[in-house]
Each structure stands twice: as structure tokens, then as C-alpha cells.
Amino acid sequence: MMSDQQIIEGCAKHERRAQQLLYDKYSRFLLGVCLRYATDKAEAEDILQDSFLKIFFNIKDYSGTGSFIGWLRKVAVNTAITHYHKNLKFRYHIEIEEYVSVETGVTSFEEDFFTSDELYKVLNDLPAGYRMVFNLYAVEGYKHKEIAEMLGIDTNTSKSQYSRAKAALRDKLDKLRTLKSSYTSGNE
Numbered sequence: 001m002m003s004d005q006q007i008i009e010g011c012a013k014h015e016r017r018a019q020q021l022l023y024d025k026y027s028r029f030l031l032g033v034c035l036r037y038a039t040d041k042a043e044a045e046d047i048l049q050d051s052f053l054k055i056f057f058n059i060k061d062y063s064g065t066g067s068f069i070g071w072l073r074k075v076a077v078n079t080a081i082t083h084y085h086k087n088l089k090f091r092y093h094i095e096i097e098e099y100v101s102v103e104t105g106v107t108s109f110e111e112d113f114f115t116s117d118e119l120y121k122v123l124n125d126l127p128a129g130y131r132m133v134f135n136l137y138a139v140e141g142y143k144h145k146e147i148a149e150m151l152g153i154d155t156n157t158s159k160s161q162y163s164r165a166k167a168a169l170r171d172k173l174d175k176l177r178t179l180k181s182s183y184t185s186g187n188e
Contacts, residue, residue, distance in 0.1 A: 004068050012060040019056055027052070029069070030076045036135045037080035039124065047083050051076040077140055081150055084132055114176065122172045130165035137162050 002010065002021055010018025031048050038044035055075050062071050114122075123131060132151065136142045137158070142150070144158040151158070 133161040134165035
């Protein structure tokens with residue numbers, strides 16, 4: 001088995017075996033990253049494929065400082081952002097400035113009450129802009145100013161989209177919880 005360093009060196013030399021090992025080792029992880037930004041699995045797979053093309057083409061630029069998996073994730077996230085921008089004109093887009101940002105009440109959810117598929121579906125049902133900002137801020141840890149620069153939006157738009165995404169997620173999870181609770185109590 002080759003180490004990550006050997007795989008990186010092999011990929012930098014365009015060795016097919018090293019590229020296959022890199023893909024086999026990290027594709028599931030990176031698909032998970034892509035799924036957070038895509039509207040469906042097919043779109044996530046397209047983003048993943050584009051990500052690996054960029055990884056294979058640019059791996060020679062990986063400096064070796066910092067985590068390799070972090071570098072891979074950053075390539076996938078940036079590829080997803082590029083994909084989002086390219087397809088933005090084909091998506092229904094809501095101008096968030098039309099709405100007043102209102103935080104809804106705080107509700108805490110037990111971690112194991114929802115399945116990962118249910119959480120993925122709820123997140124995936126958000127409008128594309130909300131989902132993009134929510135993932136970049138809450139999951140990836142970017143600041144609103146950085147998100148605004150990446151997406152070509154105003155910092156306040158990033159903040160309001162994040163706030164609206166949280167409110168929409170709370171609402172959707174509340175409804176799902178009520179539905180699940182009534183289903184379980186109805187079957188007892």
C-alpha cells in the first residue's frame with residue numbers, strides 16, 4: 001500500500017495507479033462534501049468528477065504544509081462554488097433582501113432523532129443560495145466576508161441568507177419531528 005506522500009508524488013507524475021489509489025481512498029469522503037452543495041446525487045457526482053480533474057491537474061501545487069485531506073476538501077468546495085455560479089442562471093433565485101431576517105425560537109433536536117438521510121433531504125430542500133451559504137458558514141467554517149467574496153454577494157446578504165437558512169431548517173425539522181412523533185404515537 002502506498003502512503004499519501006507516495007500517492008501525491010505518483011499523481012504529480014500522472015501515474016494511473018496512484019490516481020486510482022487516491023480516488024479509491026478519498027472519493028467517498030469528497031462525495032459527502034459535494035452532496036452538501038448539490039441538488040441531487042447526480043449533480044454531486046458531476047462536482048466530484050470535476051474536483052478530481054482539478055486535484056489531478058493541480059496536485060503538483062500541494063505544498064505539503066497543512067492537511068492533505070483539508071486541501072482535497074477545499075478543492076471540492078471551490079469546485080462546488082464554481083458549479084453553483086455556472087448553473088445559477090438556471091435556478092430559481094430569491095432575492096433575500098426582500099425579506100426581513102427574523103430568528104425563530106430556539107429548538108434543540110436530539111442528535112439521533114433524525115436519520116442522516118432525513119437531515120440530508122431537509123438541507124437539500126433549501127434554496128441553492130441558502131444551502132451554499134449555510135454549508136460554507138456552518139460546516140466549512142468560512143466567515144461571512146469570505147463567503148461574500150467567494151459568491152460575489154454582499155456580506156449582509158450572506159448573513160441574512162444564513163439566518164433564513166437556519167430558520168427554514170428549524171421549521172422543516174419541527175415539521176418532520178411532529179410528523180415522526182404522530183406516526184410513532186399512532187403505532188403504539
